Amino acid sequence: MTVNLKRVVNKTLYHDPMNNFELREADSETRFDPLTGQLVRIFPFRKIGFPRFDWTPYVEESRKRFCPFCPDSLEAATPRYPDDFIPGGRLKVGEAVLVPNLHPYEKHTAVVVMTPRHYVPMREITVKLMLDSFNAGLEFLKIAAEKDPGGTGYCSINWNYMPYAGGSLIHPHLQVISGPEPSSYDGQMITAANEYKENNGANFWDDLVKIEREGERYIGKTGAADWLATFAPRALVDVTGVLPGGVSPEDLSQSALENVLEGFKKVVDYYDSVNVPAFNAVLYFAPRAEEGFRIHARIVGRYTIFPVVGSDVSHLQVLHNDPWTLHMPESLAGDLKTRF
Numbered sequence: 098m099t100v101n102l103k104r105v106v107n108k109t110l111y112h113d114p115m116n117n118f119e120l121r122e123a124d125s126e127t128r129f130d131p132l133t134g135q136l137v138r139i140f141p142f143r144k145i146g147f148p149r150f151d152w153t154p155y156v157e158e159s160r161k162r163f164c165p166f167c168p169d170s171l172e173a174a175t176p177r178y179p180d181d182f183i184p185g186g187r188l189k190v191g192e193a194v195l196v197p198n199l200h201p202y203e204k205h206t207a208v209v210v211m212t213p214r215h216y217v218p219m220r221e222i223t224v225k226l227m228l229d230s231f232n233a234g235l236e237f238l239k240i241a242a243e244k245d246p247g248g249t250g251y252c253s254i255n256w257n258y259m260p261y262a263g264g265s266l267i268h269p270h271l272q273v274i275s276g277p278e279p280s281s282y283d284g285q286m287i288t289a290a291n292e293y294k295e296n297n298g299a300n301f302w303d304d305l306v307k308i309e310r311e312g313e314r315y316i317g318k319t320g321a322a323d324w325l326a327t328f329a330p331r332a333l334v335d336v337t338g339v340l341p342g343g344v345s346p347e348d349l350s351q352s353a354l355e356n357v358l359e360g361f362k363k364v365v366d367y368y369d370s371v372n373v374p375a376f377n378a379v380l381y382f383a384p385r386a387e388e389g390f391r392i393h394a395r396i397v398g399r400y401t402i403f404p405v406v407g408s409d410v411s412h413l414q415v416l417h418n419d420p421w422t423l424h425m426p427e428s429l430a431g432d433l434k435t436r437f
């Protein structure tokens with residue numbers, strides 16, 4: 098097994114103005130993603146503690162403006178697929194409705210309007226709400242793969258919950274992507290995972306779960322899915338869910354999908370309890386031929402550092418491609434374990 102969990106503790110000396118200018122040694126960590134080798138930075142705070150963010154004024158304001166996803170406007174204001182692609186133009190699963198993205202950013206980009214409700218607070222997000230929506234996304238990925246085999250295959254289902262996470266509308270919706278080339282990070286993972294399999298005769302995620310299962314970053318299981326506090330986080334409170342098999346959307350069983358969403362629900366409840374007001378979540382897939390890959394899930398918290406306005410994205414991510422976080426994955430796992 099050659100999963101390399103490389104971390105470097107950096108010590109910085111300064112005279113501390115908060116403590117009478119006594120000499121202080123401050124720690125930070127540089128970690129390297131065990132799959133891609135990407136550098137990430139951690140400035141560790143022991144506890145996540147944000148003031149409660151009140152979305153009410155933004156929700157109320159957004160209700161006064163036009164929302165294309167609300168039941169009164171969805172039919173007239175969202176695009177439709179040609180009938181020979183999706184008969185009727187839109188996919189419906191339970192209360193979820195999948196429509197084309199009006200502003201596509203890949204060959205196939207769909208949006209799943211998850212519910213008729215304009216605003217769903219974190220505590221009211223249910224597995225059922227997610228299940229219908231992710232099923233609509235999966236159905237779309239399968240149809241796109243069948244109708245356009247050359248223009249699909251590298252795909253994912255994504256969720257930007259609330260504006261801090263990049264959601265352009267309050268109304269809950271998923272972003273579904275499929276194209277002939279992977280996204281940048283997906284491509285790095287796929288290449289590295291195939292190399293890992295070739296060099297080690299094993300799947301990277303199987304080995305990762307094996308090595309983490311006994312350790313301080315292991316959170317627990319929901320059915321078939323193992324949950325880990327991500328060793329090298331891409332953002333705050335970064336959690337990875339790993340399934341025991343499968344590469345492409347066709348490989349994902351209903352029970353495995355439910356297991357993943359049960360895990361998301363537990364993590365979202367935790368975010369709510371520590372006042373993390375927004376999140377990004379993803380289910381990553383690859384074409385079956387990318388044999389080293391494994392379907393897995395990831396969910397990260399989004400927030401603003403300053404109570405009024407602000408961003409959790411800085412020069413480090415934008416100009417240097419260095420993800421960073423304020424929270425140690427080991428503390429996160431400790432906090433989350435009791436919920437699994």
Ligand SMILES: [Zn+2]
Binds near residue numbers: 166216
């Ligand atoms: Zn709405």
